[in-house]
Amino acid sequence: xxxxxxxxxxxxxxxxxxxxxxxxxxxxxxxxxxxxxxxxxxxxxxxxxxxxxxxxxxxxxxxxxxxxxxxxxxxxxxxxxxxxxxxxxxxxxxxxxxxxxxxxxxxxxxxxxxxxxxxxxxxxxxxxxxxxxxxxxxxxxxxxxxxxxxxxxxxxxxxxxxxxxxxxxxxxxxxxxxxxxxxxxxxxxxxxxxxxxxxxxxxxxxxxxxxxxxxxxxxxxxxxxxxxxxxxxxxxxxxxxxxxxxxxxxxxxxxxxxxxxxxxxxxxxxxxxxx
Numbered sequence: 001x002x003x004x005x006x007x008x009x010x011x012x013x014x015x016x017x018x019x020x021x022x023x024x025x026x027x028x029x030x031x032x033x034x035x036x037x038x039x040x041x042x043x044x045x046x047x048x049x050x051x052x053x054x055x056x057x058x059x060x061x062x063x064x065x066x067x068x069x070x071x072x073x074x075x076x077x078x079x080x081x082x083x084x085x086x087x088x089x090x091x092x093x094x095x096x097x098x099x100x101x102x103x104x105x106x107x108x109x110x111x112x113x114x115x116x117x118x119x120x121x122x123x124x125x126x127x128x129x130x131x132x133x134x135x136x137x138x139x140x141x142x143x144x145x146x147x148x149x150x151x152x153x154x155x156x157x158x159x160x161x162x163x164x165x166x167x168x169x170x171x172x173x174x175x176x177x178x179x180x181x182x183x184x185x186x187x188x189x190x191x192x193x194x195x196x197x198x199x200x201x202x203x204x205x206x207x208x209x210x211x212x213x214x215x216x217x218x219x220x221x222x223x224x225x226x227x228x229x230x231x232x233x234x235x236x237x238x239x240x241x242x243x244x245x246x247x248x249x250x251x252x253x254x255x256x257x258x259x260x261x262x263x264x265x266x267x268x269x270x271x272x273x274x275x
Contacts, residue, residue: 011050011078014071014107016100025104026050026078030061030068038117038142038274039067039110043101043126045148045253046191049077052180056255060121063267071104081186088194090203093125097132102140115140119270122146123255124226125191127218131235132205134212143215143273145266147254148224151234152204153195160226161195168192210238215273217243217266221250221257243269 016023028050031037042057044050049072061068072079073096075088082088089095105115118141122130127149134144150157167173168188178184194200216239218232229246236242245265250257 013078014104016103016107023074023080023100025071025074025080025107027069027071027104027108030058030070032067034065034067037066038119039069039114040064040119040121041101041105042068042070043120043122043129044070044072044076045124045126046195047177047187048072048123048126049079049180049187051077056259057121059259060255060263060266063263064119064270066119066270069108074100075190076181076187078182081183082190086190087197088190090194090197090199092194093128094132097129098136101129101133102137112140117142120144120146121266122149124148124150124252128205131209131212134214134216135209138211138213141214143217143270145217145219145269147219147262148221148227148252149218149231149235150227151206151209151231151238153201154227154230156228157226158196158201161192165192165196206234206238209235212239215243215269216241217245217269219245219247219254219262219265221247221252221254223250224252226252 011026011028014025014027016025040061042053044053050070053070057068057070074080075082116139120130120133120141122144127146128151130144130146131149131151134141174184177188181187218235220229220232222229232244236244247254247258247261254262
């Protein structure tokens with residue numbers, strides 16, 4: 001299957017009506033025929049979407065012999081775009097973990113038993129959302145594997161995000177990114193303005209995640225331009241049972257830069273803790 005086919009095949013939409021305004025979320029099931037298998041839920045990065053994952057979630061699900069659920073958060077992909085003038089607050093990742101993700105699972109009738117067997121696979125902002133979900137709903141997952149997560153703000157992160165904004169506004173990056181979002185400015189500025197909010201400089205969730213009891217694998221590349229190894233080392237300090245994987249010659253996207261190593265590590269981790 002090509003990356004383009006993987007990004008567009010069997011896309012559905014879920015309606016969430018419990019918030020301030022109705023939200024439509026695009027999603028796609030992987031290996032839906034494996035009805036008795038656990039489900040891996042993929043949580044994308046700050047500029048991600050179903051389409052930007054490309055074929056990697058399918059490859060990992062095949063490696064794990066499980067089902068997969070991929071979705072685009074509100075503001076991204078083909079999901080409901082940000083409202084005009086809407087600015088995401090400092091707590092926007094908490095909102096995704098504690099309100100949007102549970103409501104989305106409810107909309108798909110994923111009940112308590114299925115959630116207790118569910119694995120969260122998160123990248124960057126998606127990794128942070130996975131951590132916050134595991135903190136808020138300790139029984140409603142089997143475990144989590146996260147790549148390049150953020151648990152506090154480093155100066156290098158802010159510098160990289162400022163540089164990304166310049167690139168977006170002065171090069172063809174906006175045009176390239178528009179292939180993955182119906183409203184590319186909704187996706188980009190929602191993420192960019194939230195992270196560059198001066199109040200966000202003091203954001204730190206290391207104390208919150210200390211209550212996580214489920215199996216946790218944290219992966220970081222040595223060449224990540226957005227964050228240092230301090231991110232996963234602080235996770236390990238807060239959650240002692242965390243397993244760490246530090247990858248050489250790997251940037252902010254381990255599933256692209258070191259796919260084989262990441263797939264093997266996640267598969268070994270999941271199978272070691274699977275019922």
